[in-house]
Amino acid sequence: xxxxxxxxxxxxxxxxxxxxxxxxxxxxxxxxxxxxxxxxxxxxxxxxxxxxxxxxxxxxxxxxxxxxxxxxxxxxxxxxxxxxxxxxxxxxxxxxxxxxxxxxxxxxxxxxxxxxxxxxxxxxxxxxxxxxxxxxxxxxxxxxxxxxxxxxxxxxxxxxxxxxxxxxxxxxxxxxxxxxxxxxxxxxxxxxxxxxxxxxxxxxxxxxxxxxxxxxxxxxxxxxxxxxxxxxxxxxxxxxxxxxxxxxxxxxxxxxxxxxxxxxxxx
Amino acid sequence: xxxxxxxxxxxxxxxxxxxxxxxxxxxxxxxxxxxxxxxxxxxxxxxxxxxxxxxxxxxxxxxxxxxxxxxxxxxxxxxxxxxxxxxxxxxxxxxxxxxxxxxxxxxxxxxxxxxxxxxxxxxxxxxxxxxxxxxxxxxxxxxxxxxxxxxxxxxxxxxxxxxxxxxxxxxxxxxxxxxxxxxxxxxxxxxxxxxxxxxxxxxxxxxxxxxxxxxxxxxxxxxxxxxxxxxxxxxxxxxxxxxxxxxxxxxxxxxxxxxxxxxxxxxxxxxxxxxxxxxxxxxxxxxxxxxxxxxxxxxxxxxxxxxxxxxxxxxxxxxxxxxxxxxxxxxxxxxxxxxxxxxxxxxxxxxxxxxxxxxxxxxxxxx
Numbered sequence: 043x044x045x046x047x048x049x050x051x052x053x054x055x056x057x058x059x060x061x062x063x064x065x066x067x068x069x070x071x072x073x074x075x076x077x078x079x080x081x082x083x084x085x086x087x088x089x090x091x092x093x094x095x096x097x098x099x100x101x102x103x104x105x106x107x108x109x110x111x112x113x114x115x116x117x118x119x120x121x122x123x124x125x126x127x128x129x130x131x132x133x134x135x136x137x138x139x140x141x142x143x144x145x146x147x148x149x150x151x152x153x154x155x156x157x158x159x160x161x162x163x164x165x166x167x168x169x170x171x172x173x174x175x176x177x178x179x180x181x182x183x184x185x186x187x188x189x190x191x192x193x194x195x196x197x198x199x200x201x202x203x204x205x206x207x208x209x210x211x212x213x214x215x216x217x218x219x220x221x222x223x224x225x226x227x228x229x230x231x232x233x234x235x236x237x238x239x240x241x242x243x244x245x246x247x248x249x250x251x252x253x254x255x256x257x258x259x260x261x262x263x264x265x266x267x268x269x270x271x272x273x274x275x276x277x278x279x280x281x282x283x284x285x286x287x288x289x290x291x292x293x294x295x296x297x298x299x300x301x302x303x304x305x306x307x308x309x
Numbered sequence: 310x311x312x313x314x315x316x317x318x319x320x321x322x323x324x325x326x327x328x329x330x331x332x333x334x335x336x337x338x339x340x341x342x343x344x345x346x347x348x349x350x351x352x353x354x355x356x357x358x359x360x361x362x363x364x365x366x367x368x369x370x371x372x373x374x375x376x377x378x379x380x381x382x383x384x385x386x387x388x389x390x391x392x393x394x395x396x397x398x399x400x401x402x403x404x405x406x407x408x409x410x411x412x413x414x415x416x417x418x419x420x421x422x423x424x425x426x427x428x429x430x431x432x433x434x435x436x437x438x439x440x441x442x443x444x445x446x447x448x449x450x451x452x453x454x455x456x457x458x459x460x461x462x463x464x465x466x467x468x469x470x471x472x473x474x475x476x477x478x479x480x481x482x483x484x485x486x487x488x489x490x491x492x493x494x495x496x497x498x499x500x501x502x503x504x505x506x507x508x509x510x511x512x513x514x515x516x517x518x519x520x521x522x523x524x525x526x527x528x529x530x531x532x533x534x535x536x537x538x539x540x541x542x543x544x545x546x547x548x549x550x551x552x553x554x555x556x557x558x559x560x561x562x563x564x565x566x567x568x569x570x571x572x573x574x575x576x577x578x579x580x581x582x583x584x585x586x587x588x589x590x591x592x593x594x595x596x597x598x599x600x601x602x603x604x605x606x607x608x609x610x611x612x613x614x615x616x617x618x619x620x621x622x623x624x625x626x627x628x629x630x631x632x633x634x635x636x637x638x639x640x641x642x643x644x645x646x647x648x649x650x651x652x653x654x655x656x657x658x659x660x661x662x663x664x665x666x667x668x669x670x671x672x673x674x675x676x
Contacts, residue, residue: 203400206367209387210394211414212465218388221417225404 067285073278081273092275093283102280105263109243110287112174112259116181116242117189117235123182124189124234125227131190132197133205143194150187154247157184162251177252177259181242188241189234196230236295240288260284316343316501317378317468319364324373326359333359335525337373341518346495346502348512351522352548357505360522361471364503366390377468388417393462393500397474399454401446407433407457408442414465432464435494452483459491463498470495470502476511488515509549513537521545537599539582543674546597553603553642554674555596562587566668569596572638575616579671588675595674602670603644605632606663607655615665618642620658634662 069083074092076085096102130136131143149157158180165176204226208218246261253262264280324337334356341347349357362368364375366387375382382390401410411432415425433439436456446454455475462470475491476484492515495502506512512519513533521528521536521544529541540546543554557569557577566578567587579596581587588594608617622633630652632644642664656662 201398201400203396203398204402206365206387207394207396207400207402208413208417210365210367210390210392211417211462212388212391213413213417214386214388217417221413222402 067281070278070281071285073273073275074282076275076278079275081275081278092279096276096279096283099276101258101263102260102276105258105260106280106283108174108257109260112178112181113239113242115178116185117239119178119182120185120189120238121231121235123186124193124238125231127186127190128193128197128227128230129223131194133202146190147187149184150191154184154245158248158251161248165252172252172254174257177249177257180248180252181245184245184248185238185241188237189231192234192237193227193230196227200226232295232298236291239291243288244284315378315468316499318343318376319469319501319503320374320376320379321360321364322374322376324360324363324375325371326356326363326368327371332356332525334363334370337522337525337527339520339527339530341501341503343501344499345517346492346504346515348504348506348516348519349522350506350509350512350519350549351528352507355522356525357507357522358473361473361503361505364469365392365394365471391465391468393465393467393470395455395458395462395470395472395475397477399446399458399475399478401454401457401461403446405445406442407438407444407446407449410446410457411461411464413461418465428464432460435463435497436460451479452487455479455487459494463494463500468501470500472502472504474505474507476506484511491515513549519549521548523548538670540597540672540674543595543597546672546674551600551643553598553600555598555636555640555642557594557596559588559590559592559594561590567673569594569673571616571636571640573636577616577671578668579673580669581673585673587673592675596671597674598666598671600631600643600645602666603642604665605634605644605646605656606665608661608663615663616642618662618664620656620660620662622658623656632656632662634664 072085073081077087077089161180208222249259249262319341321339326334351357363370412429519536520530523544529545546552557571560568560570618634618636624631630646
């Protein structure tokens with residue numbers, strides 16, 4: 043009897059947490075599909091009008107494309123830095139190893155606002171100025187730790203004997219990397235890469251200092267819209283689109299490297 | 310698979326490897342004849358795995374040379390050494406099927422696709438895994454994984470096969486079966502094989518020669534029989550099989566035997582191996598004698614030159630009986646007796662017994 047009641051309480055509790063977590067998203071997405079411009083929940087009627095309004099707004103559309111480009115390139119560069127760094131940290135022995143690892147992961151513990159301001163001063167002092175490339179560099183710095191951490195975790199759990207076996211079997215160092223190390227690290231790279239993309243895609247605290255009217259990112263554009271206007275259905279539509287993009291990415295990742303496949307490696 | 314194969318020898322010259330201040334391997338000299346099956350035997354941390362990894366090229370020696378087929382390998386990278394290695398956990402590639410695992414070496418060496426297919430099928434047939442091609446390693450039992458690992462390294466026809474405790478992860482029954490299979494496979498292929506193990510029984514039953522290692526140093530190399538019957542020092546005698554040790558002093562020499570005096574004044578004898586110098590009288594030595602060589606009998610009234618002791622414990626094992634006795638000087642001795650004749654009367658705990666042995670089966674160890 044007690045266990046039945048316990049189960050019931052647990053279910054209610056879990057349900058409440060899920061509602062609490064998803065309600066803001068439900069509200070934002072719901073508003074986007076309503077007929078009123080003024081945010082109203084539950085929405086009245088059903089319309090896709092605000093999506094077309096958002097997409098025909100050059101400011102929002104430009105920001106969305108900019109953010110997607112920025113996040114994609116950030117992810118690629120973060121992987122190109124994080125993967126070799128993980129290999130060096132796991133397979134090589136050198137004195138500064140712990141220091142280097144802590145340094146590469148340090149952006150995780152640095153407040154975003156602080157880093158954004160510092161970057162702003164840095165770009166000014168070095169006369170690079172506020173360019174898209176400066177913004178990209180800043181995003182790469184905060185994205186690398188996510189790629190590195192996920193890759194390190196997978197690599198550290200990988201039996202070194204696998205790479206050694208490949209070498210003994212006649213594979214050169216590059217062949218061993220391409221055919222054994224890389225496929226086995228792929229789950230870590232995929233997870234880290236996804237995080238890198240998302241970190242860049244919805245970053246505000248760093249981007250807000252480094253963007254200009256010409257290269258505004260989507261989150262910064264939403265922020266400034268909210269400051270000058272009010273929360274309305276256009277913002278709802280933009281938010282829904284952003285949630286949709288993230289959801290599609292997560293879904294694809296799960297289909298390609300499902301949780302079951304991730305855990306079956308190395309067993 | 311045997312046709313056209315060249316069998317090569319392996320030679321280690323003054324091999325040294327240190328980790329910090331600890332010498333993992335120290336001045337190791339070892340020659341392994343072509344086609345031989347040699348066990349590197351020793352307790353964990355004795356340097357046997359480091360030695361194997363140095364041969365494979367996975368460990369860079371601090372000094373000394375590794376020669377395979379007369380060629381110095383020190384500067385040859387791992388992937389060009391043409392060796393086969395089976396690790397204790399097999400190290401099968403988890404993201405590849407059995408077939409992909411087995412063909413890996415051939416693919417990396419750029420073999421022709423038709424050739425790859427044929428040789429992989431041959432190798433799988435040799436280890437009796439035909440039909441398992443599309444399975445993944447995690448879907449196989451321990452014994453099957455071990456055979457995939459063997460097929461994977463034999464398919465590239467390596468010059469030398471290196472086995473690092475390949476049976477360690479198997480349960481006892483399977484282990485014994487795989488010992489026989491592995492040995493007959495090795496004989497069939499005729500490949501020079503170096504086998505690392507800490508299991509002395511496994512080393513004795515499988516090898517042509519055994520190299521016993523301790524604290525980074527080679528203690529003795531010989532046939533299993535030589536290692537067991539004529540251990541060179543106390544470590545070898547103790548590590549391989551069970552052995553009784555008696556502290557004593559050289560008392561004198563009588564033809565082919567040495568007369569030794571125990572602490573309590575009794576005299577025992579041991580054979581002198583041909584070519585061995587007998588240390589001068591008074592030198593402290595250790596006498597080593599295997600339990601199965603010790604004859605035990607109830608004490609007689611008149612002493613016949615044997616060793617008098619007291620029976621402390623008797624362990625009945627069915628096929629054999631183990632007697633635990635203690636000499637007047639306090640030394641413990643174990644004697645085995647096959648359970649094939651009637652047990653003499655008077656052999657019960659607390660009884661006085663006489664111990665004796667053929668001097669030829671007792672060894673003198675100079676500390």
